[in-house]
Amino acid sequence: MVPRTLAGQAGKILLLGLVTALAVWGAQPLVAAHAWVALGVLVAVTAVIFLVYLWRRPVPAKYLLPGTLFLIAFQVVPILYTVSTAFTNYGDGHRGSKQDAVVAIQSASVRQVPGSVEYGLSVATTGDPATGDLVFLLADPAGKAYLGDADGLRPLPAATVSGGRVTAADGYTLLNLGQASARSREVVAFVVPTRVGAIRANGITRAYEGEASQRYDPGCDCVTDTASGHVWRAENANGYFVDSAGQRLPQGWKVNVGLRNFGSALTDPQIRGPFFGTLVWNFAFALGSVLVTFALGLLCALAMHSDRVRGRSVYRVLMVLPYAMPSFAMLLVWTDMFNQQFGLLNRLLSTNVDWLGEVWTARLAVILIQLWLGYPYMFLVATGALQAIPRELAEAAEVDGAGAWQRFRAVTLPLLLVALSPLLISSFAYNFNNFNAIRLTTEGGPFPASNPTAGGTDLLITYMYRLAFGAQGAQYGFAAAISVYIFTIVAIVSAVSFRRTRRLEEVYS
Amino acid sequence: MRIRSTGVVVASVLTLAAAACGSGTAAPSSSSAPKNNGGTLLIWADDQRAAALKPFADKFGKDNGVTVTVQAISKDQQTTFVTASQAGKGPDVMVGAHDWIGNLVQNGAIDPIQLTDAQKSQYADIALKAVTFNGQLYGVPYAIENVALIRNTDLAPTAPSTMEDLVAQGKALKAAGKVSNIMALQVGQTGDAYHIYPLFTSAGGYLFGTKSNGDYDPTDLGVGKPGSVAAFQKIRALGEKGSGALTRSITADNAIPTFTSKKTAFLISGEWALPDIKKAGIHYDITPVPAFAGGKPAQPFIGVQAFYVASKGKDKALANEFVVNYLTQPDLQVALYQANPRPPALTAALDQVKASDPDVQKFLDAGKGGAVLPAIPQMAAIWDPFGKAEAAIIGGAAVPSTVAAAAKTITDQINK
Numbered sequence: 005m006v007p008r009t010l011a012g013q014a015g016k017i018l019l020l021g022l023v024t025a026l027a028v029w030g031a032q033p034l035v036a037a038h039a040w041v042a043l044g045v046l047v048a049v050t051a052v053i054f055l056v057y058l059w060r061r062p063v064p065a066k067y068l069l070p071g072t073l074f075l076i077a078f079q080v081v082p083i084l085y086t087v088s089t090a091f092t093n094y095g096d097g098h099r100g101s102k103q104d105a106v107v108a109i110q111s112a113s114v115r116q117v118p119g120s121v122e123y124g125l126s127v128a129t130t131g132d133p134a135t136g137d138l139v140f141l142l143a144d145p146a147g148k149a150y151l152g153d154a155d156g157l158r159p160l161p162a163a164t165v166s167g168g169r170v171t172a173a174d175g176y177t178l179l180n181l182g183q184a185s186a187r188s189r190e191v192v193a194f195v196v197p198t199r200v201g202a203i204r205a206n207g208i209t210r211a212y213e214g215e216a217s218q219r220y221d222p223g224c225d226c227v228t229d230t231a232s233g234h235v236w237r238a239e240n241a242n243g244y245f246v247d248s249a250g251q252r253l254p255q256g257w258k259v260n261v262g263l264r265n266f267g268s269a270l271t272d273p274q275i276r277g278p279f280f281g282t283l284v285w286n287f288a289f290a291l292g293s294v295l296v297t298f299a300l301g302l303l304c305a306l307a308m309h310s311d312r313v314r315g316r317s318v319y320r321v322l323m324v325l326p327y328a329m330p331s332f333a334m335l336l337v338w339t340d341m342f343n344q345q346f347g348l349l350n351r352l353l354s355t356n357v358d359w360l361g362e363v364w365t366a367r368l369a370v371i372l373i374q375l376w377l378g379y380p381y382m383f384l385v386a387t388g389a390l391q392a393i394p395r396e397l398a399e400a401a402e403v404d405g406a407g408a409w410q411r412f413r414a415v416t417l418p419l420l421l422v423a424l425s426p427l428l429i430s431s432f433a434y435n436f437n438n439f440n441a442i443r444l445t446t447e448g449g450p451f452p453a454s455n456p457t458a459g460g461t462d463l464l465i466t467y468m469y470r471l472a473f474g475a476q477g478a479q480y481g482f483a484a485a486i487s488v489y490i491f492t493i494v495a496i497v498s499a500v501s502f503r504r505t506r507r508l509e510e511v512y513s
Numbered sequence: 514m515r516i517r518s519t520g521v522v523v524a525s526v527l528t529l530a531a532a533a534c535g536s537g538t539a540a541p542s543s544s545s546a547p548k549n550n551g552g553t554l555l556i557w558a559d560d561q562r563a564a565a566l567k568p569f570a571d572k573f574g575k576d577n578g579v580t581v582t583v584q585a586i587s588k589d590q591q592t593t594f595v596t597a598s599q600a601g602k603g604p605d606v607m608v609g610a611h612d613w614i615g616n617l618v619q620n621g622a623i624d625p626i627q628l629t630d631a632q633k634s635q636y637a638d639i640a641l642k643a644v645t646f647n648g649q650l651y652g653v654p655y656a657i658e659n660v661a662l663i664r665n666t667d668l669a670p671t672a673p674s675t676m677e678d679l680v681a682q683g684k685a686l687k688a689a690g691k692v693s694n695i696m697a698l699q700v701g702q703t704g705d706a707y708h709i710y711p712l713f714t715s716a717g718g719y720l721f722g723t724k725s726n727g728d729y730d731p732t733d734l735g736v737g738k739p740g741s742v743a744a745f746q747k748i749r750a751l752g753e754k755g756s757g758a759l760t761r762s763i764t765a766d767n768a769i770p771t772f773t774s775k776k777t778a779f780l781i782s783g784e785w786a787l788p789d790i791k792k793a794g795i796h797y798d799i800t801p802v803p804a805f806a807g808g809k810p811a812q813p814f815i816g817v818q819a820f821y822v823a824s825k826g827k828d829k830a831l832a833n834e835f836v837v838n839y840l841t842q843p844d845l846q847v848a849l850y851q852a853n854p855r856p857p858a859l860t861a862a863l864d865q866v867k868a869s870d871p872d873v874q875k876f877l878d879a880g881k882g883g884a885v886l887p888a889i890p891q892m893a894a895i896w897d898p899f900g901k902a903e904a905a906i907i908g909g910a911a912v913p914s915t916v917a918a919a920a921k922t923i924t925d926q927i928n929k
Contacts, residue, residue, distance in 0.1 A: 097619035097890065099599045108621030108824065112649065115625075122629050182578035185552025185831035192829045206627045207834030214627070254619035254647075254890060274925060336766075345693075345762030346771075360702050361761060361908060449702040449901075453910035454918045456901035470897065478592070 016057065023053055049073070083491075090265055090484035098243050098256045098481075105257040106220040109227055109245070112255070113218035117201045120213035121145055124169035125205055127184040127191055128176040134183070138190055140203065141170040141178070142211055149173070152196035152203055152211075169209060184208045227253065265485035275471065278458035283493075285367070286463045290435040293374040294428055300375060301382025302420070306412075308383075309390045320387075327380035335444040338373045342445075361450050363460035370445055370461050374435070381431075389423040390416070418508075425505040432501070433494050442466045464490055552579045552831045557594060558608035560585045562818075565852030566608070569845045579831060591616065598622045598825045605826035606836055611643040611817040614651050615890040623821040624829070625649035626837055635841065640858035643817035643885045648726055652819030653836050654858035655846050659813040660708060660783045661879030662803065666796045668692065668778035675806040676715065679779055680751065680758050686778055695757060696779035697771045700907055701764035704900030707886075708781055709748065711802040711811035714884065718744030720895060721887055731891040731927060736899060737920025745902070745912045747805060754909035761904055784855045784876055799875035815883040817858060894926035 027050040034043045053073075056065045092098075100108075124143040129136035140152035141160060149163035149170050162174040172178070184191055185208060195202040201215030220227050225238045227245050236245035236253050244256035269275055304323055308316050326334070341348040342359035350356060359365045393416060401411045435441070442448055448459035448466045458467055468490070472483035554574070558566055563585035574581035584604065586593055591613045597603040599620070607623070617623045628650060633641060640654035662679075664672060668686055673679035683695030698712075699705050710720075718741040722733030735741055751758040763771060772780035773793035780786060781802055790797055804811040820840055822832045839845075846862035856873045857863045867874050886892075902919035906912055 096595070096616055099595070099620050104621055108618075111624055111824065112618060112621075112647070115649065116627055180578065181831070181834065182552055185554075185577075185579055185828055185834075188552060188828040188830040205830055205833075207837050208830050209834060209838055210629075212627050254615070255621050256619070274922070340766065343762050343764070343767070345760060346767055358761075358908075447703050449904075451703075451901045451905065453902070453905040453915040456898040456905075456919055456922050 095479035102257040123211040125211040297378035300379040305386035555604040557604040605832035614888040656818040656855040659880035694777040699768040704903035715804040715811035716744035716747040752907035801879040898922040
């Protein structure tokens, strides 16, 4: 029985209060948006939290709940969202609903009627400025006043026109800019029908006679240009309107495309061709980065572990320094150092190597950069693990007549690997998708002259990024499908490695 | 005991919740208070422009009894705007480059605007042409930008008349040990279509043909046509395997520093290079990018900065009023020029600025006859493959096969 303290009780009250406050705060926009399902989830989650912490029985749940909730919120939901996006054509030009696209097409086609006049506009009402029915009081360039409403345009005799606008009219209250703007939606939607089009507000102080030249007809599910008679038919499977010549209207909508994104990632010759080579290099990069950083980090850690080294704390600080610097800036600085003409490296070595312009030197360069950025981390974890290995083991081996190398090889390294394998695997998974390491240095280059889409140092992630976002804007659906593939590859590799580590642990424990 | 403590917890929690509820419901009602009397206008701009806009926005708000908020968006303005618009959380007015228009229209993020003929006549023609898409005007332009040849007058007193002349002058300076590079035109490992474009057009290339109404025609792709191959041949002759005037060692990061540290006499860049050059105390002059001898004119890309009315803004009438009827005053454009010195698009503002800053007119002259940066969405498919082909060719790759590969990639992307 856990003793109750006043502080614990107060903390509980405060935290649960905070949860409730957050839930109420989060519920308001959901209610406003009529998102009842999301609201239900919110209420259920809050109820579960209360149940678990107010009811004494579920002790394990008290510990597991916060982690589980965060896992769901930050891991499971994004993955589910990515997977669901992968089945759509979501992206630039296909973001909203068909209804949105139709509205966008129609409003983008509103043009001023040729030869029509511009009016000075005063928004007015016969009733209260905030709620009364709106009318447009219009003044043409000749200074003649008109009244415009849903019935059309008619002359308004009892009005004062000055500065091109009606400034007073009998029986009408004129709205000032602020009052009119408060009723913005009504002002924008207000049209005064005319013979050829309709008079619409252009801002709040002017109006013009305009006409939508493209209209959507639900009957034929098509958009027709009223002037030329040109027709674009809806292709509901693809989410756009297309004419007989295959030309699309720019505004499309989001539709479900099933497995198409997954399929095109496999069948597109642009992807299929360089995919294997990129995958091999991707593995080499991730493995290489982990191995070289681990080797150097371990070497430094071993050196620092020896009692014979003086000033160890100074060295340790110096060695951790690269880890403390922002890697974004460091990546850019390193790229500059590899510049052929101005780079530090060529000047120091008096060479003229086009580091980032040749495939193998570029690959060497990105691994070198990874080495510099990554070894402090390996140094830190190896130092920690080394200190956890009892010195008696090495001493016992020494008594048995083992040399330094044998002691390291047979005693220290296996014990280190047991402790560090999970870290090495996660480091591999991280480097497998190390977008910044490539994007901010070589940008995937150098590129063969024959194919500008797949470069010598491209990882799958940078390569796919170019395919998904390099075309006509972003193609999130396609990008999501690719992420699912990469996720699968990394998951398989990690699962296999973890299984092997477990075997290793069984051997040495 | 157990029941009682649970009861205490529940009661306290309910009190806290009530407090949250109270403050929660109070917040919207207080923020909606001015909305009932006036309106609210939200403007998004980049950091520099947001600061310059603020006083004008405040004045507009005070004069008209509305609340105007200017919000600085420091990164990825276009994507942020499109995503926020779609979610109904976007601004009423957006400030940005004209080549966004194609993408913004295909996402239904901006509305066309109507300017009177009198208003149109106050703007530079090229600026209006830039913000026109599918025959509709989509933004109110306020600044024009393009590249020019910036020359160190101590090293090169006379402006080169042709590209060949420029290379000869640069070579002579290099031979005399005064400079390390013939010129600084940023290429890098992945190329730069924007900066190479004057040379590409002068040598006979183009990106998109034009339709009868003056719009760019995405079905007429210039990359891969014989003209583009010939153009890249000339560019290759200036590259690493040729005269060495163009090199991948000059990148976006070091092009301007190369010029300011006097390692080269010639820099092809825009207005944005001037602050650094002035700080370095270099005597300079600005002239149009020279054409190849006997070639076509060297056309730089013309970019325009503009104000847009968001389709999904909450207060469209006021946004339209602000953009169409208020922004057309010269004072604001002068202030925006002072925040970020690029020639104003409004002729009256330009005249005001010209008197104190001769560079403005020089950049405008360099942009004369330039090509409006295509705003069609298909342009997004050009940048990457074109730049890489350029970098490969400057590095010495064979021209016909490289251009063919780039053309194929671009065509595939456009037809996707």
